[in-house]
Amino acid sequence: DDNVLAYAVGTTLDRFIKSKQADFPFATGELSQLLRDIALAAKIVSREISRAGLVNVAGAYGHTNVQGEEQQKLDVIANIRFTRALTKGGEVCAIVSEEEDEVIDLQNSRGKYVVAIDPLDGSSNIDVNVSIGTIFSIYRRVTPIGYPIQEEDVLQQGKQQVAAGYVLYGSSTMLVYTTGFGVYGFTYERSLGEFFLSHPDIKAPVDGHIYTINEGLQPYLEDDVLEYVAHCKQKGASARYIGSLVADFHRNMLKGGIYLYPGTKKAPLGKIRLMYEANALAFIAEQAGAKATNGKNRILDIVPTSLHQRTPLFIGSEKMIEELGSLMKQIK
Ligand code: AHG
Numbered sequence: 265d266d267n268v269l270a271y272a273v274g275t276t277l278d279r280f281i282k283s284k285q286a287d288f289p290f291a292t293g294e295l296s297q298l299l300r301d302i303a304l305a306a307k308i309v310s311r312e313i314s315r316a317g318l319v320n321v322a323g324a325y326g327h328t329n330v331q332g333e334e335q336q337k338l339d340v341i342a343n344i345r346f347t348r349a350l351t352k353g354g355e356v357c358a359i360v361s362e363e364e365d366e367v368i369d370l371q372n373s374r375g376k377y378v379v380a381i382d383p384l385d386g387s388s389n390i391d392v393n394v395s396i397g398t399i400f401s402i403y404r405r406v407t408p409i410g411y412p413i414q415e416e417d418v419l420q421q422g423k424q425q426v427a428a429g430y431v432l433y434g435s436s437t438m439l440v441y442t443t444g445f446g447v448y449g450f451t452y453e454r455s456l457g458e459f460f461l462s463h464p465d466i467k468a469p470v471d472g473h474i475y476t477i478n479e480g481l482q483p484y485l486e487d488d489v490l491e492y493v494a495h496c497k498q499k500g501a502s503a504r505y506i507g508s509l510v511a512d513f514h515r516n517m518l519k520g521g522i523y524l525y526p527g528t529k530k531a532p533l534g535k536i537r538l539m540y541e542a543n544a545l546a547f548i549a550e551q552a553g554a555k556a557t558n559g560k561n562r563i564l565d566i567v568p569t570s571l572h573q574r575t576p577l578f579i580g581s582e583k584m585i586e587e588l589g590s591l592m593k594q595i596k
């Protein structure tokens with residue numbers, strides 16, 4: 265039937281960004297251009313990923329990153345693609361990346377934006393053809409343009425983000441972003457080379473039936489988290505865990521659910537990184553009506569003290585996060 269095959273080739277990402285910019289007559293268009301730069305790099309990375317089994321881009325790169333993880337070739341490739349796009353674009357003065365020990369100071373005296381990025385999220389899924397992603401946060405620098413960048417330009421609270429988004433390289437490639445006025449999702453049409461608006465104004469279900477946690481961590485989990493997981497099972501929730509934060513988050517935001525990466529007895533701050541994983545998704549979650557905490561506080565209120573700092577992350581449907589929160593208070 266025609267309806268099954270007809271798809272919404274209507275609003276391109278480009279046109280959408282332009283139409284939104286028109287709402288801000290004094291805006292210079294630099295943020296719009298920056299989003300387009302990211303979309304272009306995403307298309308290139310999407311192409312590299314889709315050929316991963318055919319060309320020599322899978323497997324280990326032979327180097328350990330600042331996280332102590334073995335870098336995969338695609339971690340390195342994606343990092344190069346995104347940092348190059350952000351450098352050439354001219355809107356950015358500094359980049360924080362999972363794959364770089366230090367801030368990349370672009371020495372660009374005109375750039376007023378700072379970008380934090382996880383170029384390739386879900387590295388362990390590259391070689392097995394499972395969904396992976398990219399996560400980004402955009403901040404406005406706080407020191408005046410034309411001067412060297414300072415620590416305060418980079419270590420900003422999540423609530424200072426002016427935009428954030430992710431790319432999901434899944435059964436199709438999607439780009440989802442917010443500038444603080446709702447969350448919009450675009451699906452990539454490969455043969456046309458365009459992202460099309462497919463998910464306007466995404467709202468997360470208030471409650472959900474999915475819980476997402478690496479249950480292999482059980483021996484190291486604290487009682488409150490164990491109890492919450494038991495509670496999810498009791499009420500008949502389903503377990504879903506991909507191991508790519510972007511994919512796990514995206515599913516739960518659309519379907520309703522909770523993602524937990526708690527601190528453990530081995531790693532008290534858990535695994536997820538604040539600057540280029542938690543903050544972006546927390547901004548998007550809140551814009552979609554969901555919530556994100558570290559178990560005590562709102563993720564977006566955390567004051568960062570270092571580039572690669574980790575944080576426990578609980579993110580998802582409002583009711584589930586609230587339930588977890590009150591259970592944590594009772595037990596602690
Ligand atoms: P990255 O591949 O960018 O280093 O991120 C990996 C993160 C995140 O994507 C995922 O949710 C989590 O690590 C998985 O951790 P476990 O292997 O402990 O489940």
Ligand code: MN
Nearest residue numbers: 331333362387
């Ligand atoms: Mn990594």
Ligand code: MN
Nearest residue numbers: 382385386541
């Ligand atoms: Mn990641």
Ligand code: MN
Nearest residue numbers: 362382384385
């Ligand atoms: Mn990564």
